[in-house]
Amino acid sequence: MDKKIGLKDAISIGIGGMVGGGIFAVLGLAVALAKGATPLAFLWAGIIxxxxxxxxxxxxxxYPENGGTVRFIHQQFGTGIFAGGINNLLWVSYIVMLALYASAFGSYATELISLSGSKEIDTRIFQTSILLIALFINYLSVKLVSEIESVAVIIKLFILIAFIGVGFYGLSLHPENLHQLSPENWESPILILSGGMVIFVAYEGFELIANSVSDLKDREKNTEKAYFGAVGFVIVLYILIAIVTVGALPFQQIANAEDYVLAKAAEPTLGQIGFTIITITALISTFSAINATVLGSGRVNYDIAEDDELPKYFCHMFWGKPVGFLITAMLSVALVNLFNLKSISTAGSAGFLLIFCIVNYIGYKKHKELDSKSYVHLLASILCLLAFITLIIQQFSENKVGVLTALGIIVFCFILEIVYKATKPKVV
Structure with a gap:
């Protein structure tokens, strides 16, 4: 039986990985930082x-074998402390992403359903419950996770494109609202760049394509098309969503609804029904993203342990699946209940920018083997590093907890590897 996937399937995997919970979670943060230049912030993140x-x-x-980023790092750095620390950072960054998606799910769910009368308590209940439900589904059936993701991709893209269409119709009726996008409402360049970096997590999902390249038809011809097609589509989608959102609401309303701003942006044209439709879409999207990320992070965790960069305990099975699934979900529950959305987003973006900086550097070092342009890899690596530094410096003044969390996670990942390598029994 031919198990090969086509170009459209590979592009769909990349789009599904990016347009998950990220845009619903971080759009409000981007507007808070960049104001009228939010579309530029998304463009800047998209270029990187x-x-x-x-x-x-x-x-x-x-290197088309499964494992993606983990395999690329091993190809360049072997399985020493540096490679182990970076791979641990990849796993922990997935945990951060789970917390980000769960936070978005909780924020949108509380706008739809009241359980206790307290939004804060309801948010905690929803964001914790959805992680536990996703964990249960992953243990129940991996096939079910795939089916949920396939349906969710179609629903969320259809509704987001409809949202853009309705939004531009609303702007055509009230062209004066476009004033909010004019340069006089842009923040300083450093804040625009920082806004792009805080929301960089909304783009990181394209790396999931790496896990499917081994099954891609006409790999030589279609690999670049899959990556560029997915990222290019999502850049355009995000910029249009940003234009519609900034044009739909005054900045103060966006700030007040920061955690569920996409639903709020549908209200001016469609009223309460628009708010409800986008809220339900956000719940479906974040739920499917959580499901897929529990699966992906559990597998990454297992691969890292198999490569002897984490204790073999992580390869043990619990209820027919690696115990890493359970550990990942539990750590995400802790993270989402200890930190706010902005701190989680900063930590996630910082982690992936550093990982991507290193992957781009690997591309630069191996450009002859890859038959690629060395200057593109080098430029990408430098931009990721500069973006990482910009994010840390700018956020430190107003979001110390997020920056310290991000730096703490990076240091922890390397300390974990150093301790593990120093204490594991020597093979005689």
Whole structure:
């Protein structure tokens, strides 16, 4: 039986990985930082994602086996402390993403359903419950996770494109609202760049394509098309969503509804029914993203342990699946209940920018083997590093907890690897 996937399938995997919970979680944060220049912030983040996709495409074509980022790092750095620390950071960054998606789910769910009368308590109940439900589904059936994701991708793309169409119709009726997008309402360049970096997590999902390249038809011809097609589509989608959102609501209303701003942006044209439709879409999207990320992070965790960069305990089975699934979900529950959305987003973006900086560097070092342009890899690596530094410096003044969390996670991942390598029994 032919198990090969086509170009459209590979592009769908990338789009599904990116347009998950990220846009619903971080759009409000981007507007808070960049104001009228929010579309530029998304473009800036998208340019870095597109350049990094070039490195991923070339590396995926050369090393098409499953494992993606983990395998690329091993190809360059072996299985020492540095490689182990970076791979641990990849796993922990997935945990951060789970917390981000769960936070978005909780924020949108409380706008639809009241359980206790307290939004804070309801949010905690929803964001914790959805992680536990997703964990149960992953243990129940991986096939079910795939089916949920397939249906969710169609629903969320259809409704988001409809949202854009309705939004532009609303702007055509009230063209004066476009004033909010004019340069006089832009924040300073450093805040625009920082806004793009805080929301960079909304793009990171394209790396999931790496896990499917081994099954891609006409791999030589289609690998780059899959990456560039997915990232290019999502850049345009995000910029249009940002234009509609900034044009639909005054900045103060966006700030007041920061955690569920996409639903609020549907209200001016469609009223309460628009708010409800987008809220339900957000719940479906974040739920499917949580499901897929529990699966992906559990597998990454297992791969890292198999490569002897984490204790073999993580390869143990619990209820027929790696115990890493359970550990990942429990750590996400802790994270989402200890930190706010902005801190989680900063930590997630910082982790992936550093990982992508290193993957781009690997592309640069291996450009002859990859038959690729060294300057593209180098430019992408430098931009990721500069973006990481910009994010840390700018956020430190107003979001110390997020920055310290991000830096703490990075240091912890390397300390974990150093301790593990120092204490594991020596093979005689």
């Amino acid at each position: 994602a597109m350049l990094t996709a070039y490195s991923y495409a070339k590396l995926s074509k050369k």
